[in-house]
Amino acid sequence: MTSETLSRRHFIQGSGALAGSSLFRLSVPAALAAAQAACSARDEGATFTTLTAAEAVELEAISARILPTTSTPGARDAGVIYFMDNVLGEKFAFMLPGVRDMLVEFQQGIADRFDGTLKFSDLSEADQDTWIGANDTTQFFSVVKTLTLWGFFAMSSYGGNKDNMAWDLIDFDGHGAAQPPFGYYDAQYMEEQNNGN
Amino acid sequence: MAIDNKVTYPLDEAVDFVVIGSGSAGGIIAKELSTNGFSVVVLEQGPFREAKDFTHDELDVWVDDAIGGGRAASNIQTFRDDESKVAKVKPGRNPARYYEGVGGASVHFSANFWRFREIDFKERSAVGSFEGTNLADWPITYEELEPYYTKVDWDIGVSGAPGPFDSPRSKPFPMPPLPIKSSGVLLKKGAEAIGLTPQAAPLAILSQPHNGRPACINCGYCLGYGCEIGAKSSTLAAMIPQAIASGNCEIRAGCAVYNLETGADGKISEVQYLDPDGNQRSQKARAAVLSANGAETPRLLLLSESSRHPDGLANSSGFVGKNLMMNAHANVQAVFEHQLNDYKGVQVTQIVHDHFYESDPTRGYYGGGGFTARPLMAATPIWYSLVGQRADGPQWGAEFKDRIAHNFTRQMAVVASGTNLPLDRNNITIDPTHKDKYGRPSLRMTYRDHEDDIANVAYMQGFAEQMMEAAGAVEQWSPPAKAGTGGGHLLGTCRMGDDPETSVVDRYHRSHDVSNLFICDGSSLVTSGRGQPTMTIMALAFRAAEHIAAAANNNEI
Numbered sequence: 001m002t003s004e005t006l007s008r009r010h011f012i013q014g015s016g017a018l019a020g021s022s023l024f025r026l027s028v029p030a031a032l033a034a035a036q037a038a039c040s041a042r043d044e045g046a047t048f049t050t051l052t053a054a055e056a057v058e059l060e061a062i063s064a065r066i067l068p069t070t071s072t073p074g075a076r077d078a079g080v081i082y083f084m085d086n087v088l089g090e091k092f093a094f095m096l097p098g099v100r101d102m103l104v105e106f107q108q109g110i111a112d113r114f115d116g117t118l119k120f121s122d123l124s125e126a127d128q129d130t131w132i133g134a135n136d137t138t139q140f141f142s143v144v145k146t147l148t149l150w151g152f153f154a155m156s157s158y159g160g161n162k163d164n165m166a167w168d169l170i171d172f173d174g175h176g177a178a179q180p181p182f183g184y185y186d187a188q189y190m191e192e193q194n195n196g197n
Numbered sequence: 198m199a200i201d202n203k204v205t206y207p208l209d210e211a212v213d214f215v216v217i218g219s220g221s222a223g224g225i226i227a228k229e230l231s232t233n234g235f236s237v238v239v240l241e242q243g244p245f246r247e248a249k250d251f252t253h254d255e256l257d258v259w260v261d262d263a264i265g266g267g268r269a270a271s272n273i274q275t276f277r278d279d280e281s282k283v284a285k286v287k288p289g290r291n292p293a294r295y296y297e298g299v300g301g302a303s304v305h306f307s308a309n310f311w312r313f314r315e316i317d318f319k320e321r322s323a324v325g326s327f328e329g330t331n332l333a334d335w336p337i338t339y340e341e342l343e344p345y346y347t348k349v350d351w352d353i354g355v356s357g358a359p360g361p362f363d364s365p366r367s368k369p370f371p372m373p374p375l376p377i378k379s380s381g382v383l384l385k386k387g388a389e390a391i392g393l394t395p396q397a398a399p400l401a402i403l404s405q406p407h408n409g410r411p412a413c414i415n416c417g418y419c420l421g422y423g424c425e426i427g428a429k430s431s432t433l434a435a436m437i438p439q440a441i442a443s444g445n446c447e448i449r450a451g452c453a454v455y456n457l458e459t460g461a462d463g464k465i466s467e468v469q470y471l472d473p474d475g476n477q478r479s480q481k482a483r484a485a486v487l488s489a490n491g492a493e494t495p496r497l498l499l500l501s502e503s504s505r506h507p508d509g510l511a512n513s514s515g516f517v518g519k520n521l522m523m524n525a526h527a528n529v530q531a532v533f534e535h536q537l538n539d540y541k542g543v544q545v546t547q548i549v550h551d552h553f554y555e556s557d558p559t560r561g562y563y564g565g566g567g568f569t570a571r572p573l574m575a576a577t578p579i580w581y582s583l584v585g586q587r588a589d590g591p592q593w594g595a596e597f598k599d600r601i602a603h604n605f606t607r608q609m610a611v612v613a614s615g616t617n618l619p620l621d622r623n624n625i626t627i628d629p630t631h632k633d634k635y636g637r638p639s640l641r642m643t644y645r646d647h648e649d650d651i652a653n654v655a656y657m658q659g660f661a662e663q664m665m666e667a668a669g670a671v672e673q674w675s676p677p678a679k680a681g682t683g684g685g686h687l688l689g690t691c692r693m694g695d696d697p698e699t700s701v702v703d704r705y706h707r708s709h710d711v712s713n714l715f716i717c718d719g720s721s722l723v724t725s726g727r728g729q730p731t732m733t734i735m736a737l738a739f740r741a742a743e744h745i746a747a748a749a750n751n752n753e754i
Contacts (some may be wrong), residue, residue: 064592065593068595136592150256178415178542183378183539
């Protein structure tokens with residue numbers, strides 16, 4: 001097994017270990033979120049083929065602040081990281097070198113700002129948001145945001161959007177035939193027309 | 198995806214016509230010529246996809262541009278907004294957007310099918326000249342084109358109902374409009390509240406079974422997608438099957454033309470292309486019809502330069518590639534209390550023209566346009582989440598997610614689409630550095646809307662805001678009207694006209710310079726219309742085909 005070819009189970013375990021090592025920085029809700037991260041794998045035992053475990057931890061952590069888990073599902077729940085692993089290895093492989101380089105760049109400066117913490121994923125959620133806020137106009141953030149939204153809303157066959165949860169979140173069931181009325185206002189209009197108003 | 202051609206022609210025997218491009222114009226011309234007994238070879242650079250090959254895969258279709266020519270990462274075009282600059286490769290989608298495949302852009306368009314009006318053909322006479330522009334009258338009138346508009350209605354398949362401002366029509370629509378959606382209801386409500394007169398949108402999508410094709414099932418995947426049941430009236434659905442069935446038309450997909458070869462007599466002798474395996478081929482022909490779209494047509498003419506035609510083929514006027522118009526657009530986004538679910542059904546069901554259509558000198562600029570109500574980005578989730586959010590709102594985090602979740606089904610757009618002034622500075626040329634995926638020098642677009650184009654849609658945007666407020670929007674915002682950096686309406690680059698010094702083709706689409714070359718597609722348009730050009734491109738194609746056939750029968754090609 002190479003560092004690039006860690007099983008998803010190892011990744012999950014790795015996520016837990018990383019979260020544990022920095023637990024002193026985590027608030028309780030953040031700790032719960034970190035634990036939930038360990039449950040984010042779509043297919044336990046499957047293999048990461050493109051990202052290293054370390055890269056996956058960081059990218060997933062960033063995506064989880066873009067679309068956080070709240071009372072509704074977020075990027076972590078939908079398995080967005082598995083989408084990234086998939087498309088950065090195939091469909092959008094041309095993006096991978098840039099993502100890798102910019103991820104390293106993104107991490108630089110975290111230690112100075114946050115008392116020696118080296119990785120974004122080791123920050124508390126509040127600090128993660130602070131760091132993103134300081135970097136949300138960078139090309140890297142734009143790329144990760146784009147990948148996150150692609151992964152969240154693309155067909156689940158690409159690795160994210162587990163069980164179509166992203167589509168359920170926005171109430172989208174648009175893949176088949178439909179009959180009018182489609183929405184509130186055309187239904188109301190139709191009723192008025194039928195009533196001769 | 199194999200084509201069931203009924204005939205194959207040898208390369209070294211001249212067919213009557215090689216048609217380059219199989220889209221809105223090429224598909225019609227190929228069908229008309231082949232069913233009238235002429236031997237036709239269609240060279241289409243994209244693949245042949247049938248209705249069953251189309252998917253709702255947004256990542257593939259919208260993000261990766263899989264059925265377009267491909268993203269810039271895989272198929273380079275370049276862009277600049279001024280001729281003094283070095284054109285660059287744009288990240289993401291290319292500036293000249295089209296569907297690459299049999300049927301052309303008629304496969305993936307939204308299918309808004311507005312006829313031009315009388316005024317569109319004689320606007321230069323009506324409003325005067327504008328310094329620094331090439332605004333001109335058309336060599337033909339609405340009355341001359343009307344029978345062919347009607348032919349499009351019936352042969353291609355257009356749904357609709359007459360509107361109060363429409364130009365005269367010789368025959369009713371063949372079928373009623375598609376069902377009104379919530380966005381249409383809200384536009385109607387808002388327009389009527391401020392004294393305007395909305396009307397049903399004419400669409401090239403079947404509301405009823407027609408010509409052996411089924412009615413729309415309201416799946417919602419129109420804009421940018423191929424129709425998987427053939428209800429959208431593309432030439433793929435409405436013309437290509439008849440062309441093939443004629444037994445006179447061979448369609449060669451995956452064949453990218455790189456040169457139109459002329460003989461000593463100055464006429465086209467053969468058309469050179471790369472076959473799907475990348476081999477150089479050459480088809481002899483009595484005549485060629487170039488219908489590759491308003492960006493690819495001029496590129497191919499410029500690529501076909503030779504010692505006899507040093508500035509490119511058919512370019513003695515210097516107008517090949519110039520006067521590019523893409524229709525200026527602006528939009529207003531509006532959110533309503535209840536769910537519209539506008540991702541279902543066709544894009545547009547109501548439009549507003551009123552006094553906006555015609556240019557009014559008292560406004561202080563040239564320009565006219567019309568409004569459509571539609572989901573726009575709220576048609577599909579990825580596009581919506583990336584582009585459908587207000588710029589001054591949250592861009593990430595819980596509130597960002599919550600807004601997407603709440604608004605996706607409650608948001609709509611009113612789009613103001615309008616005119617462009619034809620300018621020398623807006624053009625298609627050959628990039629000196631880059632090459633496309635076929636190895637041909639890349640297409641270079643130079644484009645910056647005239648200030649009047651922007652002023653016009655900005656003016657209209659104000660009325661769109663009023664309509665949405667009157668309709669009861671709980672939130673609305675207006676992205677600033679600004680110059681376009683690309684588009685799918687590729688118009689004006691080989692304009693028709695009577696004067697060989699200021700036009701590329703004559704009123705019958707014959708090149709002024711090369712007597713057996715006909716050019717018909719968006720490039721033929723003299724003016725841009727009000728934002729929905731394909732109906733006119735198709736009408737021109739039916740008309741051109743009739744004249745080309747007559748010329749061939751008279752041995753005049």
